[in-house]
Amino acid sequence: MLEIRSVVASYGSVVALKDISFTAEIGKITTVIGANGAGKSTLLRLISGLEVATSGAIHWQGESLLGKSPESIVRMGVAHVPEGHAVIAPLTVAENIEMGALFRRRSNKDDVKLAIGEVYELFPRLEERKNQLAGTLSGGERQMLAISRALVSRPSLLLLDEPSLGLAPLVVEQIIETIKALCISTGLTVLLVEQNANTALSVADHGVLLSLGSVVADQPAPLMRADSALRSAYLGY
Amino acid sequence: MSSHKNPGARNLFFVIIFAIVIFTLGAVLDPYNQGQLAVVSMLLIGVLSVTLLTGTSGQISLGQGALMAVGGYASALTILNLGLSMWLALAIAIIVSAMAGLLLGFAAARLTGPYLAGTTLVLALALPSLANRFESVFGGDVGLNVDFGNPPSWLISAFGEIGYEQWQLYATVPLTCLALLATANILSSRTGRMWRAIRDNESAASLMGVNVSTNKIFTFVVSSGFAGLSGALYGLRGIVGPSVYPISLSLLLLTGAILGGLRSIAGALIGSALVVFLPDFIDWATKPLALSEQIGNYLPGLIGGLLLLVTVVLNPGGISGALRRHK
Amino acid sequence: MNTLITTLFLGTTRGAVFALVALGLVLVWRGAGIVNFAQMGQAMFSTYVASTLIIKGYGYWFAFLIALVVGAILGAIVDLAVMRPLTRRSHAGILASESMRATVPVIASLGILGVLQSLAGMIWAAEERGFPTPVSDVAVKAFGKTAPFTKFDLFIIVVVALTLVVTTLFFKKTGMGLAMRATALNPEVARLSGIRISRVRTLSWAISGVASSLAGLLITPSANLSPNTLDLILIVGFTAAVVGGLDSLPGSVVGGFILGLLIAVINVYVSPDDVFLALLVFLLLVLILKPGGLFASKKVRNV
Numbered sequence: 001m002l003e004i005r006s007v008v009a010s011y012g013s014v015v016a017l018k019d020i021s022f023t024a025e026i027g028k029i030t031t032v033i034g035a036n037g038a039g040k041s042t043l044l045r046l047i048s049g050l051e052v053a054t055s056g057a058i059h060w061q062g063e064s065l066l067g068k069s070p071e072s073i074v075r076m077g078v079a080h081v082p083e084g085h086a087v088i089a090p091l092t093v094a095e096n097i098e099m100g101a102l103f104r105r106r107s108n109k110d111d112v113k114l115a116i117g118e119v120y121e122l123f124p125r126l127e128e129r130k131n132q133l134a135g136t137l138s139g140g141e142r143q144m145l146a147i148s149r150a151l152v153s154r155p156s157l158l159l160l161d162e163p164s165l166g167l168a169p170l171v172v173e174q175i176i177e178t179i180k181a182l183c184i185s186t187g188l189t190v191l192l193v194e195q196n197a198n199t200a201l202s203v204a205d206h207g208v209l210l211s212l213g214s215v216v217a218d219q220p221a222p223l224m225r226a227d228s229a230l231r232s233a234y235l236g237y
Numbered sequence: 238m239s240s241h242k243n244p245g246a247r248n249l250f251f252v253i254i255f256a257i258v259i260f261t262l263g264a265v266l267d268p269y270n271q272g273q274l275a276v277v278s279m280l281l282i283g284v285l286s287v288t289l290l291t292g293t294s295g296q297i298s299l300g301q302g303a304l305m306a307v308g309g310y311a312s313a314l315t316i317l318n319l320g321l322s323m324w325l326a327l328a329i330a331i332i333v334s335a336m337a338g339l340l341l342g343f344a345a346a347r348l349t350g351p352y353l354a355g356t357t358l359v360l361a362l363a364l365p366s367l368a369n370r371f372e373s374v375f376g377g378d379v380g381l382n383v384d385f386g387n388p389p390s391w392l393i394s395a396f397g398e399i400g401y402e403q404w405q406l407y408a409t410v411p412l413t414c415l416a417l418l419a420t421a422n423i424l425s426s427r428t429g430r431m432w433r434a435i436r437d438n439e440s441a442a443s444l445m446g447v448n449v450s451t452n453k454i455f456t457f458v459v460s461s462g463f464a465g466l467s468g469a470l471y472g473l474r475g476i477v478g479p480s481v482y483p484i485s486l487s488l489l490l491l492t493g494a495i496l497g498g499l500r501s502i503a504g505a506l507i508g509s510a511l512v513v514f515l516p517d518f519i520d521w522a523t524k525p526l527a528l529s530e531q532i533g534n535y536l537p538g539l540i541g542g543l544l545l546l547v548t549v550v551l552n553p554g555g556i557s558g559a560l561r562r563h564k
Numbered sequence: 565m566n567t568l569i570t571t572l573f574l575g576t577t578r579g580a581v582f583a584l585v586a587l588g589l590v591l592v593w594r595g596a597g598i599v600n601f602a603q604m605g606q607a608m609f610s611t612y613v614a615s616t617l618i619i620k621g622y623g624y625w626f627a628f629l630i631a632l633v634v635g636a637i638l639g640a641i642v643d644l645a646v647m648r649p650l651t652r653r654s655h656a657g658i659l660a661s662e663s664m665r666a667t668v669p670v671i672a673s674l675g676i677l678g679v680l681q682s683l684a685g686m687i688w689a690a691e692e693r694g695f696p697t698p699v700s701d702v703a704v705k706a707f708g709k710t711a712p713f714t715k716f717d718l719f720i721i722v723v724v725a726l727t728l729v730v731t732t733l734f735f736k737k738t739g740m741g742l743a744m745r746a747t748a749l750n751p752e753v754a755r756l757s758g759i760r761i762s763r764v765r766t767l768s769w770a771i772s773g774v775a776s777s778l779a780g781l782l783i784t785p786s787a788n789l790s791p792n793t794l795d796l797i798l799i800v801g802f803t804a805a806v807v808g809g810l811d812s813l814p815g816s817v818v819g820g821f822i823l824g825l826l827i828a829v830i831n832v833y834v835s836p837d838d839v840f841l842a843l844l845v846f847l848l849l850v851l852i853l854k855p856g857g858l859f860a861s862k863k864v865r866n867v
Contacts, residue, residue, distance in 0.1 A: 074756065095745075099757045149757060349663065355599065356851065366841055437663075439662065549650070
C-alpha cells in the first residue's frame with residue numbers, strides 16, 4: 001500500500017502541507033479532494049519525486065520514496081499524470097506513448113509492444129490519431145494520451161492530478177470507467193486528486209479531504225459522500 | 238547602508254581613504270608597479286561598468302571592451318584633431334561612449350542571456366573593423382598616438398620630480414575616485430533599487446511599476462560612459478588602436494568583476510587588482526621553476542580561466558561575496 | 565558570371581561548416597538550455613590532437629576518428645565537471661536572481677574556452693600549423709573545364725550532408741533520439757516518463773562535441789591551426805543558429821548556409837573587412853524583426 005506519514009512540505013515561509021498522514025490500499029481508488037490551494041497537487045509531486053518533502057515518510061510497497069529522483073520512482077512502478085494534459089505537443093501521439101515505455105525497452109521489449117497495443121485498445125481514438133501531433137488533439141484526447149503514457153510503463157501506482165479539468169462530463173466518465181476497470185483487472189492502485197469532489201467520490205473507494213494543508217477527513221468514499229455537513233463546510237455543496 | 242547614517246558622507250570617506258592609499262603607494266613604488274597601479278585604476282572604472290550593468294541590472298555584455306575603444310578613439314581624436322586639453326577630451330569620451338551605449342541599449346535591452354551575450358560579442362568584434370574601414374580617420378591597424386602629456390608645473394613644485402608612470406597614476410586616480418563615488422551613489426539610490434529589482438525578477442519589477450526597458454537602456458548609457466572613460470585613460474598610455482582593445486579586454490573586465498565579486502564596489506576593487514597583478518605574481522612565483530617561455534606565456538590565461546570556472550561553480554558571488562558571508 | 569558561381573560555391577561549402585557549428589550550438593541549447601561559447605575551443609583542441617597524430621605518422625582517417633571521439637569526451641566532461649554542478653546549485657545568494665542564473669553558464673563557457681586555449685598553447689606551442697586534406701585541394705577538372713570548386717569542397721558537402729541525414733534519422737527513429745527531444749521540450753514530463761534527463765543532457769553535449777569537432781576538421785585546412793583560429797567561426801555559427809531559430813535543428817542548418825552565402829558575397833563583392841559589420845547588422849535585424857529566427861512559428865519566442 002501507499003503510506004504517507006507525517007509529511008510536511010514547506011517552501012520558505014509557505015507551508016503547503018502540514019503533517020499529512022493517510023494510507024491508500026492496493027487495488028483501490030483513493031481520492032484526495034479539497035478546495036484550491038489545499039495542497040493536493042503538491043502531495044502528488046512529493047510522491048513522484050518532483051518535489052522534496054521537508055519531513056515525514058512516504059512508502060510504496062514498503063519501500064521509501066523520499067529523496068529519490070522521479071526517474072527512479074517511475075522504475076518502482078509509480079506513474080504520475082500531472083495536471084493540465086501533460087503531453088508534449090510537438091511530438092506525435094505515438095511518440096508520446098512510446099516515451100512512457102522507453103525505460104523498459106531494453107529489458108522487456110516484447111512486453112512494451114504489448115503494453116502499447118493494450119493502451120490503443122483502451123483508447124481507440126488515440127490509435128486513429130497515431131501520427132498526429134499531440135498539440136492537435138482535443139482536451140479529452142490529450143488527457144487520454146497523458147494517461148496512456150503513464151499506463152505503458154505498467155505502473156502499480158497511478159497518480160492522477162485533476163484528470164477532469166476542462167473536460168466534458170461524458171469524457172471524464174469514460175476515462176474514469178476505464179481506470180476503474182484497470183484497477184479491478186490488474187490490481188492497479190490509484191491516487192486521484194480532484195477538484196470535482198462529487199465525481200471523485202462516486203468512483204472512488206476511499207476519500208481523503210484536505211483543507212489548507214491538513215487532513216480533515218479520512219473515510220470510505222460512500223460515507224464521505226453522504227456526509228452533508230462535511231460537504232457544505234469544505235466542498236461548498 | 239541604513240537611512241540613519243549619511244551614505245553620501247560614508248562613501249566619500251571611503252573614497253578619500255582609497256585616494257590617500259593609492260597616492261602613498263604611488264609615491265613609494267618603482268615605475269613599473271606605478272604603471273601597473275595606474276592600469277588598475279583605469280581598469281577599475283571599466284570593471285565598475287560591469288558591476289553596474291551585469292551585477293546590478295543583470296545584463297551581460299561581452300562588449301565592454303568595444304565601448305572602451307569608443308572612448309579611447311573619441312578622446313584621441315579630440316586631442317589630435319581638435320587640439321583640446323586631455324581633461325576636455327576625457328569628458329567628451331564619456332559623452333560619446335554614453336551615446337554609443339544609448340544605441341546599444343536600444344538594440345540590446347530587449348535581449349537576455351545568451352542572445353545578449355552573443356550580440357555584444359559580435360559588436361566587440363565588429364567595432365575594431367570599423368577602425369580599419371575608415372583608416373584615414375582612425376589610423377587603421379596602427380592606431381593613433383596620444384599620451385598623458387607632462388605633469389603640470391604646480392604639481393612638480395609641490396612634490397618634486399614626477400615620473401611618467403607616476404603622472405599616469407596621479408592623473409587617473411581622481412577620475413577613479415569620481416567613478417567610485419558615482420557608483421556608490423547609484424547603488425544606494427532609488428535607481429539602483431530599480432535596477433536590482435529588474436535583475437532579480439523582471440516581471441515582478443514591471444508589476445511593481447518599474448519601467449523595465451527605460452531603466453535597462455539607462456543602465457547601458459551609464460555603464461558605457463564608465464567604460465568609455467576607462468578606455469580613454471587606457472589609451473592615453475600611448476596608443477589607441479585595435480590591438481589595444483582586443484576582445485580579450487572585454488573578457489578581462491568581466492573576469493575581474495566575477496572573481497572580485499559582481500555586486501559590490503569592493504568586489505570591483507579586488508577584481509581589478511587581481512587581473513592586473515596576477516600575471517606578475519605568477520611570473521614571480523614560478524621563477525624558481527624556470528618554466529619554458531611557451532608555458533609561461535599561457536599560464537596566466539590558464540590560471541585565470543580555472544579561477545573563473547572555480548568561482549562561477551563554487552562561489553558565484555566572488556571574493557567579496559564570500560567575505561560578506563563570513564562577516 | 566564566373567565570380568558569382570565561385571562565390572556561390574564558396575558560400576555553400578563554408579555554409580556547410582557553419583551549419584555544423586550551428587547544429588552543435590542548437591543541440592546544447594535545446595538539450596541543456598545553454599549557449600556553449602566554448603564550442604569551437606573544444607573543436608580546436610580535438611583538431612590539434614588530430615594534427616599531432618598526423619604529424620606523428622598516423623593516417624588521416626584514424627586521426628579524424630580520434631578527433632571526433634575527443635570532441636565527444638570533451639563535451640561530456642564540460643557537462644559533468646562544470647554544467648551539472650552549476651545547475652545543481654541552490655538558488656541562493658547571487659543565484660537567487662533570474663538573470664544571474666541565465667548569465668552564469670555563459671561565463672562558465674567563457675572560462676572553459678580560456679582554459680582550452682591556454683592548454684592548447686602550452687601543449688602545442690602557439691605556432692600555426694597546417695592541417696592536411698584527405699582529398700585533393702585543387703580545382704576539379706572535368707569535361708576539359710575547370711570547375712569552381714575542389715574535391716575537398718565536395719568532400720565537405722558530402723560529409724555535412726551525411727551528418728545531417730544521420731542526425732535526422734537519430735532523432736526521428738531511435739529511442740535515445742526521442743528521449744533527447746522529450747527532454748529538450750518538457751523536462752518534467754520526460755522525468756515522469758522515466759527518462760534520465762541528466763544522462764540525456766550529457767549525451768547532447770557529447771554529440772554537440774562531435775559536430776563541432778567535425779566542423780573544426782573540415783574548416784582548418786583553409787585556415788591555419790592555432791589556439792585562436794576557430795574563435796570567429798563560433799560567432800558565425802551563433803549568428804546562424806539565431807537566424808535559423810535557436811530552438812530549431814533544421815533552422816540552424818539553413819541559417820548556416822544563409823550565412824555562408826552572405827559572408828562569401830561580402831568577402832568577394834564588398835570587402836573582407838566588412839564581414840563582421842555585416843554579421844552584426846544581419847544579427848540585429850533578425851533579433852529586432854524576427855527574434856524567434858527566420859523560421860519562427862506563430863509562437864513568438866521570448867529572447
